[in-house]
Amino acid sequence: AQSVTQLGSHVSVSEGALVLLRCNYSSSVPPYLFWYVQYPNQGLQLLLKYTSAATLVKGINGFEAEFKKSETSFHLTKPSAHMSDAAEYFCAVSEPGGSQGNLIFGKGTKLSVKP
């Protein structure tokens, strides 16, 4: 069965500092991987996705993530945090080729950005 583990339920960084949000997955087949962002009282918005093409994936708002099969990881990074990045971030996995496209989400990491 597929699963996602996000290390750290809460991460705090200073404005301008590197953002690193960790995600490890478990899957019997090479998965599709996603990062979503959720602002307070809003739905989820797709930041980026990995679908077996380039292992370094660039997303919106300056975020990127690298798929590392050997480490079963898909960590999210941004070189310089902005106050507007404060939100909750969810990593998700789905099985490629499946007709359903079901997403399995991690528990989320809340990012705080200090001025």
Place this chain on the structure above:
Amino acid sequence: EAGVAQSPRYKIIEKRQSVAFWCNPISGHATLYWYQQILGQGPKLLIQFQNNGVVDDSQLPKDRFSAERLKGVDSTLKIQPAKLEDSAVYLCASSFLPAYEQYFGPGTRLTVT
């Protein structure tokens, strides 16, 4: 392009009462999902529709939850009777087809007292 619409945004009910949530997906999206997001957790899929047929409802507590998608457009999720543990945000998402990008609505926050 209009996004996924959900109503109501907030609902407070007492346990054992019933409640219904409504979702209007993005026009042309054949696939519709309902997720339950309990505080401190990631969303969990409750049910997936393809047009007006159910693709996956394996995690839907069918003794109290029901959902329908008449005419393959709008969808309604119902809980009857509600329990305290049903307090959560209920998210609706839609996609053009399964495995395509899912677009999420703002959610309905349900509090059961």
